[in-house]
Amino acid sequence: MDMKTLGLYDHPDGWRREPIEAFAEFVKSEAYLEHGRRPPTVDVNKKKRPLRDSTRKNLIHMFGKFVKWMAGEQVNLFTVTPDHILRFLDAQVTGRGKGDKDMVSTIRTRHVRLLERVYRHLEIAPNPASMAAHGMYRNRETGAAGVDKPTIALTREQEAAFLKALPGEPGDPRQNWKRRRDRAMLALAIGAGLKVSEIRGLYVENIGQPMRDGYITITVNPAATDGTSLPHDTVLRQEYVSYLQPWMKERAGLDVPGRLLFPSGLRKEEKIDQVTLYRQIKATFERAEMTSVDHQGGRTLRNTFAVRELALGTTVEQLYDLMGHRDIKTTETFVGLVSKYRPIRSQDS
Structure with missing residues (x-):
């Protein structure tokens, strides 16, 4: 040639x-x-x-x-x-x-x-x-350059503080629709264990109807995440549904083109920038004054969902499906953190 x-x-x-x-x-x-x-x-x-x-x-x-x-x-x-x-x-x-x-x-x-x-x-x-x-x-165990940090998840008390510090509190006249959108996004990160890429790619139809015990099923479509996720369903427990439903109702009343659940603006169908979401997560940690938490990011919120589910009695195999993991060994890493998390309700309730 x-x-x-x-x-x-x-x-x-x-x-x-x-x-x-x-x-x-x-x-x-x-x-x-x-x-x-x-x-x-x-x-x-x-x-x-x-x-x-x-x-x-x-x-x-x-x-x-x-x-x-x-x-x-x-x-x-x-x-x-x-x-x-x-x-x-x-x-x-x-x-x-x-x-x-x-x-x-x-x-x-x-x-x-x-x-x-x-x-x-x-x-x-x-x-x-x-x-x-x-x-x-x-070199993962030696602390050498380029190794991962230990898996971090919030305790129940820290999770409550994070939720209390979420932006867009209903009834606050200083907050606009974007902050109420951000409130729902962050609630899905910690409440349903969704990754940032998965949250950005959600469509309205990916949110299921409330089931008998109040939880909602959320469907993750790999095409909407540019192939970074496996197809799977996760759950948003009843305690967290109230953070999402007000935004669902408000979004239905907005003149938003397309079906993205969390649009970046009102003029065209465009995914929210991932940097915006990272910044809102960090700002919420700062408002919650959780300076002792080493990893103040989306992965910590996702980890918290995993540990909470195990504390509530979800099996490792079930959690593997909810998280959309590619290897069950990844899921098993959360078992050792359960003792540090106090369940929302007792196991026999």
């Missing part, structure tokens, strides 16, 4: 000369989709679903940070080692504020998965990014 017809990303020389430009071409190609750990998502016509423009821009920004870091270390894509990559990953999370600690694992994982795709495409073996990922997990 004539080299002039190839893109920068098609040949190692392109990555050597213009790595960021080569990567920008790479993320627009089907090759990027094919080199992921999961099969690429497809549309109704079985065609591979391309990345959104916003996702591509974010990935290019992430890769650009890696290129800049390599320049400072006087290495390039072809001379960098797994140890270099581990140090880079550590640099991305060093110095972050307390409210961002819950995102540490996600930040590392996104960077290392991105680099794994690049090295698969370049057919470099062994893959230095994969070796770095193994190093991260191997």
Whole structure:
């Protein structure tokens, strides 16, 4: 094939000369989709679903940070080692504020998965990014750079304080519809164990009708989360339904295009920015004055749901389904936290 017809990303020389430009071409190609750990998502016509423009821009920004870091270390894509990559990953999370600690694992994982795709495409073996990922997990218990923090869940008292500090309290004239929307979103994070991506992708029809004992079933559709979740149903117990229903009623009265449960605005159907949700979670922790909680993020709220369900008598197998986990070992990690959580009601009620 004539080299002039190839893109920068098609040949190692392109990555050597213009790595960021080569990567920008790479993320627009089907090759990027094919080199992921999961099969690429497809549309109704079985065609591979391309990345959104916003996702591509974010990935290019992430890769650009890696290129800049390599320049400072006087290495390039072809001379960098797994140890270099581990140090880079550590640099991305060093110095972050307390409210961002819950995102540490996600930040590392996104960077290392991105680099794994690049090295698969370049057919470099062994893959230095994969070796770095193994190093991260191997050092999980040692406290070395790039390891996950211990699993954190709120106690019953902390959960009550968080709920009391939610934005958009009904009847407060200083709060607008967006804060009441945020109130319902955060209630779903802690009440139904939903991830930020799952909350953003919910449609009105994903919320079921109240069952006999007052709980509501919520359906998670992987297509609405860009394939980041498995299809599953979770529950919103009766104690938390009252945080969602006022917003459902208010949203029905708003002139909102489309069916998104939590729209970003009233002019067009657009998902709320995940940063907005993270900020509201952090602000609620601050209002609740829970400075002792290390991980003030969405994962802590999701963990709290898991521990609460186990405390109420839900089995590990049932919780595995409610959480949409890919491995039941992940679900089992919450068993040891149950003793620190006081159930909402006694087991025999």
